[in-house]
Amino acid sequence: MIYQLANCIGIMLAYAAAYLLAPTESWRWILGVAAIPAVGVFWVLCTRMDTPRWYVMKGRHQHAEEALRKLDPSADTARALAELRATLDTQTTGPRRRGESLRVLVRRPYLRALVFLVGLGAIMKLTGINALVYYKPLILQSMGFSGYTSLLLIPAGIQVVTAIATTFSALKVDRIGRRPLMLTGLAVMAVAHGLIALTYFTGVRTTSMQVLAILGFVLFQAGFGLGLGALIWVYASESLPGPLRAAGASITLTVDFGINLFIAQLFLTILDAVGGEFVFLGFVVITLASWVFMWKLAPETKGRSLDRIKDYWENDGKWPETTAVKDATTKQPETI
Structure with missing residues (x-):
């Protein structure tokens, strides 16, 4: 979610810089x-260290201890390192070799999860x-x-709406849940695309139609910030058990950039070929289809231990009744 906020700020600054330099042509x-x-x-990247976990996975224990010491100078780094090594040593059931994660994902029970993550990146x-x-200026x-x-x-001003919606989603996601925020955001985006398509269908360029178009853009950014913008990487990181998580997030990212x-x-x-009215009408159809896709496949991980996500996929996309829900008073950090 911090990534999305940074993205919003960067886009606002880019538009502002373009505005200031526009007179120079x-x-x-x-x-x-x-x-x-x-x-x-x-x-900044050149001056940062990798995570202690990564160093341990690579057998660079001295670097891992240095990274732990930088994260918390007052901590018992030897003990923290031992606990980290013990945690990694217990993960013996997951795929280890290159390509093995993909072979696991293309078979049941994780094929459903693979479809979800691919669809998430496409949506x-x-x-x-x-x-x-x-292309908003055009x-x-x-x-x-x-x-x-x-x-x-x-x-640039419309991006402020995205930042506000993303902040709201970040503050309320553990109370409201992932699915309600995602589904609400997609519904708002569909309505927004419909308003923009309407301004094209009327063919009228009056002030009232322009205001309607701006309203459509504002609603779209609000819906995006509330759902997809804030939650896509939360879902990408929470939808698979630890040994498969990196592969799943990489697949989502690859589809997204493709x-x-x-x-x-x-x-x-x-x-230019079909006109704005049909382009945005197409976006309405795609967004509604995306709503159905998320409603069918997206897990609700609110209050659930990430270590138990495998139970969801192994139970054909449903949480088993025997899977305990985490105590609401226990705070679980999100992986972003």
Whole structure:
């Protein structure tokens, strides 16, 4: 969820930088300014250590002890290291060799989980988020908006809604649950796409229609921040037991970026070919189908131990009655 908030802030800053540089009409500077935060992130990554868990998995115990000491100088690092090694040693039932995780996922009972994670990565982009982030100025222009303020500052302001919705989701996810937030977010996104499609179908470029379009964009960003934006990586990390978790998250990420490449290359071509009304009507259909997909397959991991997620898939996508629900007073950190 912190990742999504950082994403929102980055998009807002990108639009703001484009607005400030727009009078120069220099697209090279607009694109090149992104190198500044990229250099900063590169420097930060070069100065960070890997996690103690990763060092232990690689047999680099001295580095693991140093990492533990940096995380908590007052802790008993020798004891923490021993506990970490013991935890990893107990994970003897999971896949160990390269490619073994995939072979486990393509067979029952985890085939259902694989379908869910692949669908999750596809839904993230097919419901329209990157199409709107990349091409919102052009979409606004086709709706009669003009000027740098309308085409660049309005999209930046709309991103604030995503940040607010994501923050709300982060604060309430352990109380409301993953499924209700995800399903509500997708429903709001479907309504938003319908409003935007309506503005295209009317063919009217009046102020009232433009306000309706802005409302559609605002609702879409709110729904995305509430559901998909805040929860996709929570679900990717909580939907498989520990030995398979990295492979599952990698599959979701690969599908996500693969669909993103398709959207970036073909969205404008499709928009010009069929028109905005049918593009956004298509988004309505895709988003509603995504709602059904999540309703059918998404597990509710609220209050459940992540170590017991295998029970859900082994019981054909249902939580066994014998699986104990975690005490509500016990706080479990999320893996993001």
